[in-house]
Amino acid sequence: MALSASSPSSSFLRGSFTPHELKAPWIHSVRLLDQCSVPRDSYSRKFLAKPICAEQKRSDSVVPLAATLVAPEVEDRIETKDYEKLAKEMEQASPLEIMDKALEKYGNDIAIAFSGAEDVALIEYAKLTGRPFRVFSLDTGRLNPETYQFFDTIEKHYGIQIEYMFPDAVEVQALVRSKGLFSFYEDGHQECCRVRKVRPLRRALKGLRAWITGQRKDQSPGTRAEIPVVQVDPSFEGMDGGVGSLTKWNPVANVEGRDIWNFLQAMNVPVNSLHSQGYISIGCEPCTRSVLPGQHEREGRWWWEDSKAKECGLHKGNIKQEEVAQLNGNGKHTNESDTVIDIFNSQNVVTLSRSGIENLARLENRREPWLVVLYAPWCRFCQAMEESYVELAEKLAGSGVKVGKFRADGEQKAYAQQELQLGSFPTILFFPRNVASPIKYPSENRDVDSLMAFINALQ
Numbered sequence: 001m002a003l004s005a006s007s008p009s010s011s012f013l014r015g016s017f018t019p020h021e022l023k024a025p026w027i028h029s030v031r032l033l034d035q036c037s038v039p040r041d042s043y044s045r046k047f048l049a050k051p052i053c054a055e056q057k058r059s060d061s062v063v064p065l066a067a068t069l070v071a072p073e074v075e076d077r078i079e080t081k082d083y084e085k086l087a088k089e090m091e092q093a094s095p096l097e098i099m100d101k102a103l104e105k106y107g108n109d110i111a112i113a114f115s116g117a118e119d120v121a122l123i124e125y126a127k128l129t130g131r132p133f134r135v136f137s138l139d140t141g142r143l144n145p146e147t148y149q150f151f152d153t154i155e156k157h158y159g160i161q162i163e164y165m166f167p168d169a170v171e172v173q174a175l176v177r178s179k180g181l182f183s184f185y186e187d188g189h190q191e192c193c194r195v196r197k198v199r200p201l202r203r204a205l206k207g208l209r210a211w212i213t214g215q216r217k218d219q220s221p222g223t224r225a226e227i228p229v230v231q232v233d234p235s236f237e238g239m240d241g242g243v244g245s246l247t248k249w250n251p252v253a254n255v256e257g258r259d260i261w262n263f264l265q266a267m268n269v270p271v272n273s274l275h276s277q278g279y280i281s282i283g284c285e286p287c288t289r290s291v292l293p294g295q296h297e298r299e300g301r302w303w304w305e306d307s308k309a310k311e312c313g314l315h316k317g318n319i320k321q322e323e324v325a326q327l328n329g330n331g332k333h334t335n336e337s338d339t340v341i342d343i344f345n346s347q348n349v350v351t352l353s354r355s356g357i358e359n360l361a362r363l364e365n366r367r368e369p370w371l372v373v374l375y376a377p378w379c380r381f382c383q384a385m386e387e388s389y390v391e392l393a394e395k396l397a398g399s400g401v402k403v404g405k406f407r408a409d410g411e412q413k414a415y416a417q418q419e420l421q422l423g424s425f426p427t428i429l430f431f432p433r434n435v436a437s438p439i440k441y442p443s444e445n446r447d448v449d450s451l452m453a454f455i456n457a458l459q
């Protein structure tokens with residue numbers, strides 16, 4: 001699909017304000033109401049601008065950039081089939097039209113994920129819509145100096161302040177102290193990416209209902225060939241929690257790399273200086289290198305790994321489920337029972353063996369109630385709830401409620417299906433005090449508050 005860099009759609013003419021001009025007076029007018037405690041009713045959604053609650057503001061003058069003049073009505077439930085239909089309808093739409101639709105639909109509850117590469121085109125498109133918009137970026141701590149300089153350039157060029165997300169310092173410290181600074185060369189990039197990228201992303205997305213990415217079909221024939229322009233996010237949850245609470249917009253899905261570059265040049269958009277050194281795709285410094293003419297851009301990322309494993313976890317839904325099950329942390333093909341990077345790793349989550357959970361299930365007079373997740377580490381829905389489950393376990397530590405996990409795929413699956421009500425992954429069970437049968441958590445909302453309400457209702 002070719003891009004036209006000349007005439008933006010009429011939506012560009014909708015407002016005479018830039019996002020930067022719009023934000024300050026409006027946001028200051030709602031500052032006192034602009035708290036996470038604002039009731040989530042339709043009235044408040046319609047009239048208030050609301051920040052991501054998942055992160056700190058830099059200062060009083062640094063506020064979410066996308067206060068909306070008229071915030072949109074938000075659907076209570078995202079229907080996958082509705083978005084499949086919308087994706088088909090918008091398949092031929094221009095990136096500008098797709099961006100406009102996304103910003104119109106979600107207002108302050110959507111943000112652009114900016115990596116510091118040619119996805120700066122998304123910011124330019126957002127500006128061209130004339131609508132307010134937000135931008136966030138994952139600062140892994142391992143980016144090239146040129147990328148940090150580029151972030152600063154973009155903030156100044158567009159008059160925006162990028163909402164940076166950082167990894168958890170304790171997790172980074174534990175990883176580096178135990179495995180060193182370059183463990184990804186030895187045992188695959190997933191673990192480091194999980195700590196430095198995926199978990200911070202998950203936190204960011206928990207404050208949103210939709211996000212915008214720069215994914216393109218031509219970036220990776222192995223994993224991105226089928227991405228739609230809009231989809232229900234297959235991996236992450238939005239602020240309402242549960243699978244299906246977040247949509248993902250890919251306005252340049254059908255655009256080829258050379259057309260992105262034509263657009264950037266035509267619009268005189270600043271670009272990362274690494275591009276002039278032969279870099280196309282840009283990520284962390286140790287995991288990105290320049291490519292030669294004719295080489296595919298993804299060959300410059302995690303070049304020591306299998307091409308099917310070249311998703312850092314931010315877009316792991318691109319890897320088909322059966323392929324995920326076949327990939328272990330080294331990108332080597334294996335079966336699902338072999339070594340896959342485990343999840344729910346926390347000192348507050350007890351790992352139950354087969355005999356451990358059998359004992360727990362047999363006890364009729366348990367002295368302590370237990371919450372146990374039956375999971376498979378390769379399952380994207382299990383991965384999606386990892387953050388909230390670990391956080392829940394931390395909250396429950398010392399409360400008298402034990403939190404555990406039981407890996408129920410592979411040879412344990414039949415037992416879990418017959419004895420533990422396993423339907424699909426993840427299945428969450430509550431083993432009450434003094435009651436023999438476990439109670440299955442009935443909801444797909446797997447956020448901390450929902451799980452806590454479930455436990456409190458049964459204690």
Ligand code: SF4
Nearest residue numbers: 189192193196284287
């Ligand atoms: Fe770690 Fe490399 Fe992933 Fe960056 S890209 S988070 S350095 S493994």
